[in-house]
Amino acid sequence: MSSPSLLPLAGRVAFVTGAGQGLGAAIARGLAQAGARVALTDIEQGHAEGVAAELGGLALRLDVRDEAAFGDGFGKAVAHFGAIDIMVNNAARTPTTSLWDITPDEWDDVLAINLRGSFFGCRIAGRHMRERGAGRIVNLASMAGQQPSAATGVHYAASKAGLLALTRSFAQELAPHGVTVNALAPAAIDSPALDALDPARQQALKARIPLGRFGFPEEVAAAVVYLASPAAAFMTGATLDLNGGRFMR
Numbered sequence: 001m002s003s004p005s006l007l008p009l010a011g012r013v014a015f016v017t018g019a020g021q022g023l024g025a026a027i028a029r030g031l032a033q034a035g036a037r038v039a040l041t042d043i044e045q046g047h048a049e050g051v052a053a054e055l056g057g058l059a060l061r062l063d064v065r066d067e068a069a070f071g072d073g074f075g076k077a078v079a080h081f082g083a084i085d086i087m088v089n090n091a092a093r094t095p096t097t098s099l100w101d102i103t104p105d106e107w108d109d110v111l112a113i114n115l116r117g118s119f120f121g122c123r124i125a126g127r128h129m130r131e132r133g134a135g136r137i138v139n140l141a142s143m144a145g146q147q148p149s150a151a152t153g154v155h156y157a158a159s160k161a162g163l164l165a166l167t168r169s170f171a172q173e174l175a176p177h178g179v180t181v182n183a184l185a186p187a188a189i190d191s192p193a194l195d196a197l198d199p200a201r202q203q204a205l206k207a208r209i210p211l212g213r214f215g216f217p218e219e220v221a222a223a224v225v226y227l228a229s230p231a232a233a234f235m236t237g238a239t240l241d242l243n244g245g246r247f248m249r
């Protein structure tokens with residue numbers, strides 16, 4: 001008789017967008033450590049491939065702005081693994097442009113990646129999971145969608161606020177089909193996006209965090225693993241805050 005696996009995601013398959021660097025790569029690693037097999041996707045050539053090779057995962061290049069390409073990539077992952085149990089909509093663009101300087105093109109592109117891309121991700125995975133009667137969708141939101149942020153642009157904030165509404169709508173729609181949809185709202189996680197800020201701005205950000213430090217990418221990954229695990233089966237439409245106490249509600 002074989003003993004049951006202690007890994008919470010053993011036997012599951014996850015699909016992660018924007019997995020070539022930063023939090024997406026950390027999330028893919030965390031899911032793999034929890035026992036899942038992972039499809040890693042990114043728009044940048046070569047990025048997801050490196051992490052996929054490390055994890056024995058499947059690398060796919062796709063642009064989340066393009067619904068047909070997104071659906072095609074998802075279909076390839078389904079063909080490769082048999083099914084997808086966990087969808088993580090992580091890909092995003094994080095500009096810091098002042099609201100006085102945002103061009104219409106920049107506004108449209110940020111909304112197209114962060115919000116429209118996640119809409120496509122929820123819909124593509126949602127159809128597949130609805131048919132199977134099970135699944136988990138996790139959307140990477142941000143504290144910037146809940147509170148004004150000095151570190152990111154208003155287009156980014158608007159996209160992340162929209163993502164919370166999107167999460168609740170898909171959660172409502174998919175709940176009767178055994179699919180949960182939740183948002184994770186991190187802030188100030190040690191990542192390439194944060195590294196890009198000048199040191200004075202980083203210090204000012206840190207000073208406003210009650211726990212007195214930036215978050216670790218592994219802490220974001222652990223929260224995604226939790227939302228994807230059997231332990232979170234009764235949670236849907238929720239926003240999980242991960243911000244060192246910077247925003248309490």
Ligand SMILES: NC(=O)c1ccc[n+]([C@@H]2O[C@H](COP(=O)([O-])OP(=O)(O)OC[C@H]3O[C@@H](n4cnc5c(N)ncnc54)[C@H](O)[C@@H]3O)[C@@H](O)[C@H]2O)c1
Nearest residue numbers: 018022023043063064090091092140142186188189191193
């Ligand atoms: N880093 C933080 O402190 C922080 C805080 C709150 C929320 N978040 C959210 O977490 C997620 C990851 O953040 P990060 O800091 O790792 O960002 P990042 O910019 O380091 O990584 C984003 C990834 O998405 C990919 N990507 C960009 N456009 C794409 C497209 N059109 N199609 C497919 N892939 C695309 C990029 O190539 C990159 O690999 C984002 O949703 C972000 O909004 C991050």
